[in-house]
Amino acid sequence: MNARTVHMALRGSSAALAVLAAVQVLLAGSFLSGHYPVLQWHMITGFTMVVLALVQLVLVFLPGRRERGASVLRHGIAVPFALALQGVLGVFRILELHVPIGVLMAVGLTQMATELWRTPLPARTAKAGAPAEKVGATA
Template sequence: MPTETGTIDERREGAPPRDESRKPRGRLLWWLFRGTLCLLAFDAVLQAVLAGRFLSGAYPMLNLHQLNATSVGVLSFVDIVVAVAAWRACRGPGSLALASVVLSAAIVAQIALGFRRVLGLHIPLGVTVIGLACWLALWVCTHQPQDRPFGRRAAGTGR
């Protein structure tokens, strides 16, 4: 007799529950989460390149830097939506959704500091944003939804 976690025979034998991330919708959302984070990380790195070009004397790059800041901000909010959807559909780690919220808050602060020309905080926060965005993108691209990026380990792992 089938149940949500498998047949009764599978449950008696101690078989692990089926991996929910194998569902087509879950896989699609996990790949969408990967793509969104990779695009966000690329765009964040592009921000540093545009800022460097501006500081090198190419003054029109400041306008592109400001325009790209909007793109990074919008992508960070899209990332939150996709992260929450992937968390719920794939039963992935909720800590990644929380990390996406933190990243988005840092990006909003980064944009506000940039427009106010508070470069003493804008530049170090920009480095932090790039590091976090790249780390999240790398982690999501090299792990599956059931992996836990931080927090308690699963019971029975022996570590």
């Protein structure tokens, strides 16, 4: 994988995590309003987020990490652990911590996605066997 492909995968995974975080907020609000069957969907979405965050954890260590901000590495490492903590708090119904941490995570995941989408993609590399473009050449 080259740095450009890794960065695009990070963009995709961060956007998916931000969307899933928004879904989690909606599901939690529905549950707290008395619609108890959505609690199962809230749990399934949370597990999905943990798996996606673990994929992202691997991605932050692949090529191109020097072109990305240090905060992307920090977030990439912290998010899977924070989501796992959220899962434990949710399973044990410690809502006084689970709810506010969930809101902070939704905001943080959105900020991480925004940062990754604002960071320019690394330059494309020439394919093997393709002639290299000359700088300053005219057509």
